[in-house]
Structures are given as structure tokens and as C-alpha cells.
Amino acid sequence: MKPSTSSNCPYHADVDGTSPAHLHPPGTWPPGPPSGLTGWSLLRRMSRDLPGALAEWRQGYGDMVHLHIWPEHQVVVSDPQLVRELLVNHHDALIRWERGIQVFSQLHGHSVLIAEGQPWRSKRHTLQPNFSPKTVEAFVPAMSGAAEKAFAQWRTGDADWPIESSLTSLAMDVIVRMMFSSEIDEDARSAERAVHDTAVAGNAEMYWPARWPDWMPWKRAKRQALAVLNRLIDRHIQARLMLAPAAWPKDLLSELLALHHEDSSAWPLKAVRDECMTAFLAGHETAAATLTWWTWCMAANPQAQSTARQEIRTALQGRIPTAQDLPSLAYLTQTLQETLRLYPAAPVLLTRRSRRPITLGAWQLPARTMFTIPVQLMHHDPRWFPDPHAFRPERFAADAPGFPRGAFMPFGTGPRVCLGQHLAMAEMTIIAAMFLQRFAVTVPDEMTAPKPVFNITLRPDQPLRLKLSTAAAK
Template sequence: MNIPRPPGPRDRFFGLGMLRSMARDYLGFWGRAQQTYGDSLYVSVAGQGTYSFMDPDLIRECLVEKADSFVRYEHHMNVLRQVHGESVLITEGDTWKKQRRTLQPGFSPKRYEGYAQQMADAAETVLDKLVSHQGQAFDFEQAMNMLTMDVILRTMFSARVEQDTAAIEHAVCLLSEIAYDDMFYPFSLPDWLPLPRKKAKRRAMQLLDDLIWSHIRRRRASGEQHNDLLGMLLTAADNEGDGSLLSDEQVRDQLMTTFLAGHETTAAGLTWAGWVLASHPEQAFKAAEEVDAVLEGRVPTFADIARLPYLGQVVKETLRLYSPAPGVFMRQAAQDVQIGPWLLPKGSLVTLLSSLVQRDARWFADPARFDPDRFAPDAARQIPRGAYFPFGTGPRVCIGMSFASMEMTLILAMLLQRYTLRPGPGQEQPGMRLQVTMRPEGGLRLMLAKRPARPAGPAAPPASAPGCPYQHA
């Protein structure tokens, strides 16, 4: 049967040349293909058909309307399973639904007031220390990595990290890099092989496992009750199912996913937010004015999130331009399914890339320009559904979406209370490096200047950052 397929690039070597191009620059490969062939694309690699849709209506058809016709691509999940185990990120069907129900209370609004306090405590500690960098360029990405690590450990375990934070951060980055590379191979070599990269992976996994297991065992031994994610998981029962509790292994898997996803993606989002605030002083000034007027120098709380609408728009626009997770996990058709005019046979793969759709001039005028007013209420209503999905959409939308948005908003509010940012000497517009999450190529070096605790009265916006050609980009 000859099934009509969308157009797309081809090569003569079973698509292996295209696979190498994807591994080098995944977003660039699909972006160039869209420019040449349009919004519906098809490629074949070693006989495996892969579709990509850039039209918002077709994206919603895949992720919302016909979500039950897809599962996550098994090979990618097998790569991630090595670290995440059988967590909510990996599982499918009834197992996933049960895990989602079990985890949902940990991400309910009634818990967010406590989470906000823990976030603010962590932010005060880290941000106050940044004053020592005043007048010199410093590694802003590393600072955000350390801050979000502290936040996630406080909310998970009601504890500060006791291990070497630099070693933990290195382990997280190494595992992301290896996972991204492994996703472009049709199979994964066994981890027990005595290869240097495998040894490094085993050490990194052991370090993170020790971190998670030490808290589980300590809590079990003490019998203490804490209002944190670990406490919730240890007592959580699936009241809509059989009412069973989670095993320690299941608790470990959910905590590992929460730690990696909750720390790494938020750190990337805050890093990019630092760049846009440093390179767009007018918008940064407007956000700081709002923060000063609402907070009057005090520490923000969960209730303040709704009172900082412009800062919320800054967060949304940052995530539009620089999605930390620029594509939802690749889907695989569990059955023949019709998407728009195309019949996707069972087993077909689908890749949906938020980063490309969110930079499309049809949905966002002058898309490379940083403009938080795109998300003002009236303007936001004009954005087509399916054109903005930095956390995914549909049944498998990121369970931590509200948590991450709150964390970014609170931390940025406290950052703006204390400092103004500008690019460090020689720091130009960073390239985007994709390794599961999207990070600035080569890191990000910024400079800061301490602000008064609260401005005494109205002031003129600061002059454009000297030597920064991207302030109106």
C-alpha cells in the first residue's frame, strides 16, 4: 500500500547522513527542512519513518486530541530509564496514570506557599553571596545551577545539599550529555563495558543515587514527618486504585526525575532570563519597578506571583525564545492515526519542536525580538493554541510546570531587588546548545551592580548597556 507522505530531505545512505546532521544540530536540521519543505515533514532513517509538524493545529492534534494514539519513543525512554528508572517520565498507560495521580498532590497549589518560602530562603543565601562578584564578570549559569539545586533539595528533602555541589552539577551535566548522544544511536552499549565514558557514567549515576538513597534511608530510620516531596511520596496512596503505597525503589525513581527535571530545566530557564535582562535594560527596568512597587523591599511570597504580571510576562517570553526543553519527547504511533491530511502508520515517530514553532513569524511578529508585551492579557489571547508549549501540552504536560514558573518568578524578583545585570566584556548573544536541555553555548558571563534596597522615587530608565549590540534584538 502506497501511503502519501509529507515532503522532506532524503539521502542515499539509508538516512544515516541525516542522522549525523541531527546529532550535530537537531533544531537546525529541522528548521532548515521546514524552510525548504513546509510545516509537515517526513524523513526515513534506516527504514524508520519520522514525521515533524510545525503547524499549531497539527501539534495539538498529536498532543491533545489524539494523544492516546501515541506513546513516547521506546528507544529514547530506554536511554533515560537507565537513570530515571520507572518514573512518571518513563512509564505509559495505566502505570503512568497511577503515578501521575500519586504525584499530583505534591504539585497542588495548597503546597506552593511552603515551596515559595523554601525557594526564597535558598535564593537569599545564593543571591546575597553574588555581591562579591560586583564589578567583575562571573559565571551566571553556574550560579543558577547551584541555586536551583538548593531549591529542589529543600523542597524534596527539607535539607541543604551536603555533598560537593560542583561534583553533583558535573554528574548532572555529564549524564545529560551522554543521554543526548545515546539517543542518536539505534542501540546503547552495556554500561558495564570498561570504556572511559562508561566509567564516567557509572560514577555519575552512583553519586546521584547515593544522594537520593541517603535521604530515603535517613527518613525511614528517623520516622520523622516533613511537609516535603519525600514525605508526601512515603505516605502517598493511590486512592483511586488499590490504595497501595510506593516501594522505596518507586520513591527513588520519582525523586530522581524530580531532581533532574526540576533542577536542570529551571536552571537553564533562569540562565536565559539573566541574559535577556542583562541585554534589554529597558524591560529589566520596567520589571524592577514593578517588583519594587509590589514588594516594597520585602521577600516575595506565593501570593505575590499574581501581583507581578509584567515579570510573569518576562518569564513567558524568555521561555518562548529559549525553551529549556525545546522539543517534547519524540512520540511513536501506537496505532495507525490520521494527523491532518496524513495517515501515520503504527510505529511512525513524531518530533514536535516548541523552539521552532515559538520563533515562527506567523505566530509571533518579529520573532527574534524580546518583547514581554506579547504575553499581556489581550495580546496573549491572539496566540494560536499549539504555537506556545514550552512545557508541552495535553495529558502529558509537565507536572512541574506551575512549580517551575513560580520558582523562576520568585528568584527573578529577588534578583531584581538586589542587582542590575549587564553582559560581561566580550559576552555576545550566546548560541544555543541542545543536550536534552537548551543551554548557552560556552556558558554565560554577566556583570552585576548592587541596587539600593528600594528606590526612593521615580527614576529614569538606565542607559543601554555599553558595547551590547543585542539590547533591541
């Protein structure tokens, strides 16, 4: 990704004329909206449209906004330098919000996504080599193979092609090939629906201090979705265990089962299952959501689509892309980066809580303060990205003006930066290149721009459908 400027922000935390040398006394909070007696009205506003609420409050109160939602104190931080200070310098003082982790753990168990402290460090250290740039190169044939199979089945000449569903199935197939050396095929539709249902249910549960038991009648869709996903993962694990280790293919599941065989106390089968579930869910959702928005951006910006296609033709000459081709697809990468800026898959990071008092900017904040990081809000800040809602891939060109570190962070930042960021970028670039080799995409007549909706990740409010045709040969 394009390097940014230094971390010195021209618009920093001292919006009220203070500076870190002139700290507010302990017990005072940044400005924020009136909370009333309990502040639960703020919670209701967030539950209806979290990105919209955070944008409104930033506009009214600045880059650090205090929300008093009894019994909690929450601070929304949207200054890039302060965000990096919080997530990098104060990393050891933070844990993820307990309620959010409780919701996520229903599916992810105690995977690296859920773990804290030493268990997290151990898991992260063990799993990191499986997601290194060098290892990712070995997965490129699986990515291109899945794309080639999928695209051969797509129908051109369709003015209403289900692009979102098709890309989600493709992203699922890619991750299943990398994890299990298998293909998704008959599982795709049911798995896609299950992921959607668990995301909607999980997002709703985030805004309540407790949840109704899953056996309640109105939670039938969630129960069924959890069962579908658990069966999918368990089936692959059990099938692999029926093979002799010498016959195991080289994939992520084999790596995890090797850890289990080496130390079953540190890596029980439950831990293997948890990591597989996290890899499956996180591994396909970021790519599927981003590629969905990318096709919309291509359809809505035909000149950018044409420029990217010409670069692909020049670089690849009709070949299937390899890992060695990725550096030559600079403009295509810029279109993906600009898509991630406009529509980050995780528009709001999972809230953190401080375990001890910390000083952030001019504010001395007590232990147990909660912190929310609105990634999309920073990505849409006109101070860093002029005309922020316009699709301009040239923002990420090597010779473009820089922006502060932390202003663009689609995969997070700090020690808990997304483990699969290199994998995701390689996968999206390979699929995007192969897509533009074969197809042209346009906006159907009378279609309006899709509205982004936040349910754990950012997706269109209605399943995206676009006009698909064969790319003109040149």
C-alpha cells in the first residue's frame, strides 16, 4: 500500500486550545452529546446507524467525543495520530470490549480473534508464518483456480447479475481451497445465508447488556445458521482425521492438526476448530465485501474500469496472474485501496477498554474507559482525503500527496492488525484482475447507488446486482 506521511497531524487533539503539556485534570471528559439520565438514547441511536451516529457526533464535538451510557464512559477517537497512539503505544493497556468478545465467541470460540494477553500472543506467534507474504504466494494458484472455475459459470448479457452473491461464493471457495484443499460447491448458498444471519444477530446483540437464550423461538434463524457453519467446519476436520498424516495435503488445516499432534494440551481439537472457523469467516468476508463494493465502483466509474483493464492487458497479455505479476498491477491495486477507503469491511473497530488510566492527547482518562475507533469516518475525512466521497484511485499513486499515518487503516493497526491482510490483498488483486480480463460491468438502468449497512461488516442494504457483459477485446 502507498506509504503515508509522517505521524504529525496538522489537526491534532488540542481542538480546544490545549496540548499534552497542558493536560485536563483527571475526572474531566472530552465534549459529547447530552446523555440524559442514562444515556441509553445514545445507545439506541448507535444501534440504528452506528457509522451515521459517529459521524454526526464528530461533526458536532470534534475528534474525541465522550459518550456517557450508564454505567460506561466511552470515548470515540477519530484523530489519526491519537488512534495510533492508542492502538500502538497503549496496546498493553487495552483489552477488547467484553460484550463484543462474548458475542463473537459464540462462533469463534477461543481463537486468535478472541484471545487476550499471553494466550493471544502465543497463538499469534504460532499462526503468523501461515499468513506471511511468502506463504501467501503459495496460495495464489488456489485463488486463480477458484476464480477461473467460477467465472466460467458466470453468464454475460445479464442486466441483473447477482454479483454480490456470486463473489461471496467465490471468496468462500478460495478460503476452503486454502484451508481444506477442497471446494465449497454445494455448501455455498447455505453457508452464505448462515454468515449473513449470524452477522445480523451478532450485531443486534452488541447493543444489549445480556441476550436471550438461543433456544427462544424467535432465534430459530440464528440457531440454524450456527449449526450450518459448525457442520461445515467439523465435516472437513473429521474427514482429514480419517487420513494418515502422511497423506495430508499442505494447507492450513494440516498445519493446525500438526500442532495438535505435537502438543494436544496446547492445541486440542477444539482449538483447531476455533481457528478454522475464524479463518473461514474472516478469510472470506473481507474479500467478498470489498470485491462487492469494488465492482460497484468499477460500474459507477467506467474510466477507472477501462484504465485498470488496459493495465491488466499490458501486464498479463491474457495470462492468468501469478504472485510475480502483482507488483505490475499498480493501478488495479489503487482501485482496491480506494474501495477499502470508501467502504472498509470493518468500518468501526471492535471497542477497546483500558485496564489502567491512560493519557491520550490532553485527556487523562481513568481505567475502564471504553474506546471506539471509527475507521470509515477517518477514511472520509476531507482533511486527509479531499472530496472524500468521490472514487479517486490516484489518491494512492506513488507520487500522490501523502496523508497522516492512521488516516487509512482498513485492516486496523498496531499489534492486533489483521493477521490476513497480505492474503486478502493478494486474493482481491488476483480475482479483480481475472474479472476485468473477462467481464465489463455497468450500472443497470434506473439503479440508484446502494446504501451501506453495518452488520459486523459493511455490505449493501440490498443484494447487489449489476449488468455483466463480455470485456471487449483490444
